[in-house]
Amino acid sequence: MAVAGHSTTKFSTDDTKIESLLFSATKSLFKQTKNLSQKDVDVVLVSTNDNQKYLAPIISEMAGISPKISHNIESMCNSGTNAVVTAFSYISSGLADVALVIGAERFDSPGHVLDWDLSRGEFVHPVFWASMFTKAHRRKFGTTEEQLAYVSAKNHRNALDNPSAYDSKKYTVEEIMNSKKITDDLRLLDCSRPCTGSSAVLLASEKIVKKITDSPVWIRGIGQKTTSASFTRGDLTSIESTRDASSQAYHMARITPDQIDVAEVHDAFTICELMVLEDLGFVQKGQAGKYVIDMYNTASKKINPRGGLIGSGHPLGATGIAQVVEITTQLQANAAGRQVDAAKLGLVQNMSAAATSSTVLVLEA
Amino acid sequence: MSVFESELKKGRFVVCQCTNCGKITWPPNDSCSSCFGNVSIRDVQNSGIIIECSSKDGKKFCIGEFEGVIRIMGTVSGPIPNPGQKIRIDRCGFDKGPWFMFSVN
Numbered sequence: 001m002a003v004a005g006h007s008t009t010k011f012s013t014d015d016t017k018i019e020s021l022l023f024s025a026t027k028s029l030f031k032q033t034k035n036l037s038q039k040d041v042d043v044v045l046v047s048t049n050d051n052q053k054y055l056a057p058i059i060s061e062m063a064g065i066s067p068k069i070s071h072n073i074e075s076m077c078n079s080g081t082n083a084v085v086t087a088f089s090y091i092s093s094g095l096a097d098v099a100l101v102i103g104a105e106r107f108d109s110p111g112h113v114l115d116w117d118l119s120r121g122e123f124v125h126p127v128f129w130a131s132m133f134t135k136a137h138r139r140k141f142g143t144t145e146e147q148l149a150y151v152s153a154k155n156h157r158n159a160l161d162n163p164s165a166y167d168s169k170k171y172t173v174e175e176i177m178n179s180k181k182i183t184d185d186l187r188l189l190d191c192s193r194p195c196t197g198s199s200a201v202l203l204a205s206e207k208i209v210k211k212i213t214d215s216p217v218w219i220r221g222i223g224q225k226t227t228s229a230s231f232t233r234g235d236l237t238s239i240e241s242t243r244d245a246s247s248q249a250y251h252m253a254r255i256t257p258d259q260i261d262v263a264e265v266h267d268a269f270t271i272c273e274l275m276v277l278e279d280l281g282f283v284q285k286g287q288a289g290k291y292v293i294d295m296y297n298t299a300s301k302k303i304n305p306r307g308g309l310i311g312s313g314h315p316l317g318a319t320g321i322a323q324v325v326e327i328t329t330q331l332q333a334n335a336a337g338r339q340v341d342a343a344k345l346g347l348v349q350n351m352s353a354a355a356t357s358s359t360v361l362v363l364e365a
Numbered sequence: 366m367s368v369f370e371s372e373l374k375k376g377r378f379v380v381c382q383c384t385n386c387g388k389i390t391w392p393p394n395d396s397c398s399s400c401f402g403n404v405s406i407r408d409v410q411n412s413g414i415i416i417e418c419s420s421k422d423g424k425k426f427c428i429g430e431f432e433g434v435i436r437i438m439g440t441v442s443g444p445i446p447n448p449g450q451k452i453r454i455d456r457c458g459f460d461k462g463p464w465f466m467f468s469v470n
Binding site for chain 2 (some may be wrong): 060115117118119121122123124127128131132135136139178182183184225231232233236284
């Protein structure tokens with residue numbers, strides 16, 4: 001099974017209706033996928049945390065599609081990658097050959113507040129769990145504020161080459177370290193920004209995909225793991241759900257992490273990128289800070305070439321799909337100024353709600 | 366409003382314990398998350414430890430762990446404590462959501 005088409009709209013803070021966002025990504029995907037017609041699409045899945053109802057059938061109708069299957073998927077920040085895995089499952093089961101997955105979010109999404117979780121007490125905003133992760137990682141591994149700032153500097157710099165990024169701007173490490181203090185452990189520029197945006201991918205079965213595109217990108221590995229819903233378990237310096245999901249994905253793809261050429265990882269906060277790189281097995285625990293500084297100093301775009309969430313913005317329901325779009329674009333060698341040389345094998349890691357749930361995908365050119 | 370929430374509103378922090386297997390279900394639920402047995406409500410033992418702590422605008426917040434399995438976030442008075450330090454719950458309640466105030470023993 002392969003990615004046969006994709007699109008991403010420009011991220012912004014525009015006050016745009018969720019239906020319009022979803023439709024924009026859909027229209028763009030059809031325009032960019034020349035051999036695709038509406039009647040080819042068996043499945044339409046919508047990824048969002050928006051409260052609007054029945055969006056998948058609404059968008060299907062707006063786009064002139066009468067799919068066999070259409071429904072929404074909500075799983076906080078991980079919605080987009082969950083939707084891609086669901087589409088994969090429909091196709092691999094034989095229920096469908098072509099699935100359109102569209103994700104969108106508005107800047108004022110209800111998904112930004114984790115208010116179902118009694119264990120968080122009054123601390124329902126994500127910056128509080130991220131502060132706990134940061135403090136614990138710093139305490140255990142000696143991770144520095146400067147190392148965290150390099151994550152942000154790298155990803156903001158990468159976003160300069162991403163035309164879809166929201167308000168991309170280059171920041172020095174010093175500017176990041178002097179940005180407004182949000183908590184004792186995190187500054188403003190350690191954080192990704194909620195925004196408005198949409199993204200779409202088309203998945204197709206092996207028997208159909210060559211009719212749609214000459215440059216399919218194959219899905220070789222999938223892993224998913226949910227450890228809890230509440231912020232109540234585990235070691236604060238490690239992301240169990242990502243460790244488990246990546247192990248599954250590597251096993252399915254029959255690869256090891258050192259074979260990955262390019263990756264998009266969930267950097268909702270700078271600490272997340274460090275922890276994820278360690279838990280994906282790219283570096284030993286406690287070594288990601290140095291690894292990121294090396295990437296910055298060598299202008300490597302291996303990790304988060306589009307700028308990640310920090311550089312591009314974080315429209316929750318679109319994020320996971322935009323990550324898949326980026327890795328697909330990289331493996332198709334179409335990423336222009338942010339292209340990673342000779343990228344053949346890529347990885348997407350996405351997660352939700354204090355990393356209680358993770359998805360990892362392995363893609364191959 | 367659940368029993369947990371209504372008790373918390375009265376300033377009482379309770380936990381659900383299974384009458385069949387004895388395990389604590391946390392976060393609270395009407396049924397045991399291990400064996401689906403019935404649960405009874407009892408007060409949480411008011412002696413816990415700090416898991417981690419930070420602060421925002423001078424307000425210190427932390428994760429406290431009670432009875433080895435019940436983790437909650439709350440504010441803490443005094444200097445920023447270190448992981449492993451013993452704490453107790455001074456006050457708790459439920460307004461728009463739950464809240465807890467700890468102090469270091």
